[in-house]
Amino acid sequence: xxxxxxxxxxxxxxxxxxxxxxxxxxxxxxxxxxxxxxxxxxxxxxxxxxxxxxxxxxxxxxxxxxxxxxxxxxxxxxxxxxxxxxxxxxxxxxxxxxxxxxxxxxxxxxxxxxxxxxxxxxxxxxxxxxxxxxxxxxxxxxxxxxxxxxxxxxxxxxxxxxxxxxxxxxxxxxxxxxxxxxxxxxxxxxxxxxxxxxxxxxxxxxxxxxxxxxxxxxxxxxxxxxxxxxxxxxxxxxxxxxxxxxxxxxxxxxxxxxxxxxxxxxxxxxxxxxxxxxxxxxxxxxxxxxxxxxxxxxxxxxxxxxxxxxxxxxxxxxxxxxxxxxxxxxxxxxxxxxxxxxxxxxxxxxxxxxxxxxxxxxxxxxxxxxxxxxxxxxxxxxxxxxxxxxxxxxxxxxxxxxxxxxxxxxxxxxxxxxxxxxxxxxxxxxxxxxxxxxxxxxxxxxxxxxxxxxxxxxxxxxxxxxxxxxxxxxxxxxxxxxxxxxxxxxxxxxxxxxxxxxxxxxxxxxxxxxxxxxxxxxxxxxxxxxxx
Amino acid sequence: xxxxxxxxxxxxxxxxxxxxxxxxxxxxxxxxxxxxxxxxxxxxxxxxxxxxxxxxxxxxxxxxxxxxxxxxxxxxxxxxxxxxxxxxxxxxxxxxxxxxxxxxxxxxxxxxxxxxxxxxxxxxxxxxxxxxxxxxxxxxxxxxxxxxxxxxxxxxxxxxxxxxxxxxxxxxxxxxxxxxxxxxxxxxxxxxxxxxxxxxxxxxxxxxxxxxxxxxxxxxxxxxxxxxxxxxxxxxxxxxxxxxxxxxxxxxxxxxxxxxxxxxxxxxxxxxxxxxxxxxxxxxxxxxxxxxxxxxxxxxxxxxxxxxxxxxxxxxxxxxxxxxxxxxxxxxxxxxxxxxxxxxxxxxxxxxxxxxxxx
Numbered sequence: 001x002x003x004x005x006x007x008x009x010x011x012x013x014x015x016x017x018x019x020x021x022x023x024x025x026x027x028x029x030x031x032x033x034x035x036x037x038x039x040x041x042x043x044x045x046x047x048x049x050x051x052x053x054x055x056x057x058x059x060x061x062x063x064x065x066x067x068x069x070x071x072x073x074x075x076x077x078x079x080x081x082x083x084x085x086x087x088x089x090x091x092x093x094x095x096x097x098x099x100x101x102x103x104x105x106x107x108x109x110x111x112x113x114x115x116x117x118x119x120x121x122x123x124x125x126x127x128x129x130x131x132x133x134x135x136x137x138x139x140x141x142x143x144x145x146x147x148x149x150x151x152x153x154x155x156x157x158x159x160x161x162x163x164x165x166x167x168x169x170x171x172x173x174x175x176x177x178x179x180x181x182x183x184x185x186x187x188x189x190x191x192x193x194x195x196x197x198x199x200x201x202x203x204x205x206x207x208x209x210x211x212x213x214x215x216x217x218x219x220x221x222x223x224x225x226x227x228x229x230x231x232x233x234x235x236x237x238x239x240x241x242x243x244x245x246x247x248x249x250x251x252x253x254x255x256x257x258x259x260x261x262x263x264x265x266x267x268x269x270x271x272x273x274x275x276x277x278x279x280x281x282x283x284x285x286x287x288x289x290x291x292x293x294x295x296x297x298x299x300x301x302x303x304x305x306x307x308x309x310x311x312x313x314x315x316x317x318x319x320x321x322x323x324x325x326x327x328x329x330x331x332x333x334x335x336x337x338x339x340x341x342x343x344x345x346x347x348x349x350x351x352x353x354x355x356x357x358x359x360x361x362x363x364x365x366x367x368x369x370x371x372x373x374x375x376x377x378x379x380x381x382x383x384x385x386x387x388x389x390x391x392x393x394x395x396x397x398x399x400x401x402x403x404x405x406x407x408x409x410x411x412x413x414x415x416x417x418x419x420x421x422x423x424x425x426x427x428x429x430x431x432x433x434x435x436x437x438x439x440x441x442x443x444x445x446x447x448x449x450x451x452x453x454x455x456x457x458x459x460x461x462x463x464x465x466x467x468x469x470x471x472x473x474x475x476x477x478x479x480x481x482x483x484x485x486x487x488x489x490x491x492x493x494x495x496x497x498x499x500x501x502x503x504x505x506x507x508x509x510x511x512x513x514x515x516x517x518x519x520x521x522x523x524x525x526x527x528x529x530x531x532x
Numbered sequence: 533x534x535x536x537x538x539x540x541x542x543x544x545x546x547x548x549x550x551x552x553x554x555x556x557x558x559x560x561x562x563x564x565x566x567x568x569x570x571x572x573x574x575x576x577x578x579x580x581x582x583x584x585x586x587x588x589x590x591x592x593x594x595x596x597x598x599x600x601x602x603x604x605x606x607x608x609x610x611x612x613x614x615x616x617x618x619x620x621x622x623x624x625x626x627x628x629x630x631x632x633x634x635x636x637x638x639x640x641x642x643x644x645x646x647x648x649x650x651x652x653x654x655x656x657x658x659x660x661x662x663x664x665x666x667x668x669x670x671x672x673x674x675x676x677x678x679x680x681x682x683x684x685x686x687x688x689x690x691x692x693x694x695x696x697x698x699x700x701x702x703x704x705x706x707x708x709x710x711x712x713x714x715x716x717x718x719x720x721x722x723x724x725x726x727x728x729x730x731x732x733x734x735x736x737x738x739x740x741x742x743x744x745x746x747x748x749x750x751x752x753x754x755x756x757x758x759x760x761x762x763x764x765x766x767x768x769x770x771x772x773x774x775x776x777x778x779x780x781x782x783x784x785x786x787x788x789x790x791x792x793x794x795x796x797x798x799x800x801x802x803x804x805x806x807x808x809x810x811x812x813x814x815x816x817x818x819x820x821x822x823x824x825x826x827x828x829x830x831x832x833x834x835x836x837x838x839x840x841x842x843x844x845x846x847x848x849x850x851x852x853x854x855x856x857x858x859x860x861x862x863x864x865x866x867x868x869x870x871x872x873x874x875x876x877x878x879x880x881x882x883x884x885x886x887x888x889x890x891x
Contacts, residue, residue: 324769346772357770366764376756377771386753393751 024087026051026209027072027103027178032081034067034233041067043233044081049178049209054200056220056241057213059230060253060452065213068230069180072211073105074098104176106167108183112155119151122170134173142169145199160309161192168199178209185219186478187310190513197223217246229253250453270300273441273472274353275334279327279341281320289313289496291320296491296501298441298472303463304501305487306476309516313496314476315358318445321474322355323348336440346381354378354439356431358446358476360423364430367419371404371411372397374418375433383437399436407432408458424455431459435466442466445476460486480512494518502527537879547877552823552830555869556837562869563862572852580851581844591847593731595839597801601626601793601810603738603835605817607745608789610826611782614749616762619783621668621683622790623814624690625661629791630798631694632660634805637720638702638713649719653795661791662784664690669783673776679783687814698807713805722800732800734793738835741789746828758782790814811842812860819867822874838863 028048074092119135142149147165185193227241281291319325327341335351357363365374407428448456492499492515514523564574585591612619633653668682699711722732749755761768824830845859
């Protein structure tokens with residue numbers, strides 16, 4: 001879109017009704033603020049999009065991206081500021097009003113009925129129209145935009161990429177002029193992301209404006225010519241992401257230079273601390289993933305990474321390793337030389353293992369309990385906190401304070417409830433709580449999911465340092481950049497099956513992407529082509 | 533128009549502490565309105581219900597006697613409720629405890645059994661209540677049946693069983709066909725506390741239960757386990773606490789304490805088996821547990837307050853000809869107000885107009 005290009009040079013002056021060269025803006029926000037009590041979630045935000053422009057909205061968690069998008073989509077009401085649609089001031093009191101204006105939204109978390117078909121899911125959102133008409137138009141729209149979908153497939157049989165296509169088609173059927181996408185690639189394989197980018201480019205060429213929310217700098221630089229960066233609710237910069245380096249943009253998002261994780265010096269293979277052999281488990285819940293013949297090993301002093309797209313058996317693998325779910329045989333999971341497959345989580349902790357699950361609130365920590373009580377949670381079986389059934393709560397408080405001090409956990413008060421902490425700070429706490437126990441094996445599921453860049457760096461550094469001290473560290477993560485940064489060896493989990501473990505340097509992104517969609521032979525072929 | 537509850541980000545601790553008191557005040561006001569609608573003076577009703585019993589030593593002692601089962605049962609329920617398990621059937625566990633203990637008393641009747649009888653009766657009462665409590669727990673962990681329904685339904689089974697015993701096999705042959713057993717011998721009756729006329733030592737059981745529970749819930753790993761299981765079940769599993777074992781244990785404790793309350797009531801107060809050994813203690817104890825914030829000391833206080841309404845209710849029947857149903861309704865009203873007050877402390881109500889609701 002040639003006419004959108006000037007937007008990339010826009011400076012921090014208030015968003016005009018027309019863009020720099022006189023191009024009329026499709027939508028512009030002027031001085032939009034949202035106050036929650038003392039917190040200014042959005043502080044005088046200016047933002048303008050031309051028709052056909054793909055504009056990135058960048059920022060850390062808590063920077064105010066979601067608030068801004070919800071204001072635009074009529075979910076929440078701004079405290080101050082105005083929204084102009086084609087130059088006219090409008091109020092958007094509800095999502096219905098937003099859709100009537102021509103604003104469509106694709107949320108990060110899909111809202112689909114698993115048991116219903118694709119067409120039924122779309123029809124539910126369009127209650128005024130006959131089902132057959134919806135089904136026909138659905139087929140046309142998906143063909144027209146190259147978004148392959150079978151209208152009569154049940155949703156639960158579909159991959160995340162296909163589910164997202166339903167959301168996008170559902171959105172397109174309302175013929176929007178502005179589409180907002182919230183972290184759309186977080187659940188996609190690299191190949192699926194590629195297909196999404198093609199669709200978005202075509203939509204943009206047809207004149208649809210796209211507001212693209214992401215924290216993945218590389219894809220933003222590929223796709224977008226303009227980016228607005230939010231920090232602490234304020235616009236800190238509007239720039240052309242292709243003209244700035246990823247580190248510059250990251251520094252703007254975080255507000256300081258982001259240091260890199262110091263790689264540890266691999267001391268070579270130590271003793272094997274965790275071994276999993278042909279572990280198979282049926283799915284626990286309906287639509288859960290089975291684990292099929294999983295084998296892996298983690299040695300002292302190394303970080304092993306497990307890549308994969310969300311929902312491919314990661315939580316199931318974590319539960320089987322932690323002992324929250326028992327394996328069929330003792331020998332299926334071997335911790336420090338002991339067959340632990342039939343042991344519960346506390347018995348595995350006594351063998352020197354420590355665990356950090358994906359969910360911070362509700363799984364790793366009880367939301368309404370203080371940090372000291374949350375220390376008892378994972379320490380009671382191992383650290384002498386309990387004598388004759390009595391808990392030494394003062395000792396737990398001492399350990400909690402030590403975690404807070406060592407891992408730079410910012411707390412609003414002494415011993416606050418876990419839910420009072422921000423995501424990054426709570427994650428530092430739950431990771432630190434396990435590391436401070438001095439484990440010989442640490443299993444972490446999504447260590448930096450949804451945390452700010454500063455906390456993510458600290459956590460990755462702590463994991464690398466733990467391995468350097470001789471512990472075995474297993475990291476399950478959807479963040480490929482993270483795994484390439486810290487893992488010595490890697491495998492990919494797909495549909496409950498685990499690829500072979502290879503040194504991180506032997507993997508390519510292409511091969512990982514192929515493994516993610518279960519194309520093992522192609523992945524092997526791709527690796528064979530690539531000079532190591 | 534509808535009402536939405538918006539979670540408060542920072543519930544006020546002061547409001548939380550005052551909520552039970554505010555609930556009581558509102559309950560009194562509503563009850564006063566009902567009394568006025570019945571054509572009586574709310575002021576004299578308040579005097580008869582509350583002030584007179586508090587000024588009369590006999591009524592105060594009667595209050596202790598009524599508070600005993602309420603506190604024992606509510607203490608047991610607090611274990612269940614803290615762990616997020618809804619034992620609604622304490623009334624049935626109370627009755628089965630009474631039956632199990634009475635079986636010993638009646639079996640040894642006239643045989644001069646010796647000092648072991650009373651302790652054995654108390655243990656039998658605990659066992660009877662615990663066994664009855666174990667049924668819903670087992671059904672829940674084994675088949676996933678809702679404990680709310682099964683525990684409630686078992687109340688009626690227990691009550692009808694007691695009714696049958698009192699009218700059938702246990703009926704006193706020399707009792708002019710009244711549906712009641714023989715009067716227990718003194719060896720089978722809980723003694724009075726010296727100096728406290730008519731107050732049996734069951735009161736001591738209740739105080740001991742309060743103290744032990746305060747220690748268990750506040751200081752032990754088991755207490756922590758219950759709180760964690762109730763507040764964050766997945767975190768409890770991550771902590772290594774097996775939810776099924778927790779369910780069984782708290783139902784055994786809860787049932788056991790209700791059973792102890794049952795046999796203490798029969799042995800210390802009624803002294804024989806009759807078809808109705810409880811005026812609904814097992815249900816009123818639910819109100820006691822919540823009014824007392826599931827805190828042992830709070831339950832002690834709440835038990836006395838609710839016991840007062842039983843005494844006042846009897847007074848009001850005699851002096852004002854107000855029906856006893858009014859007392860039961862008032863107790864229900866207190867529970868409703870307490871739960872509402874708790875909800876309002878944690879959530880802010882907001883009126884939403886229909887137009888916006890479609891969005």
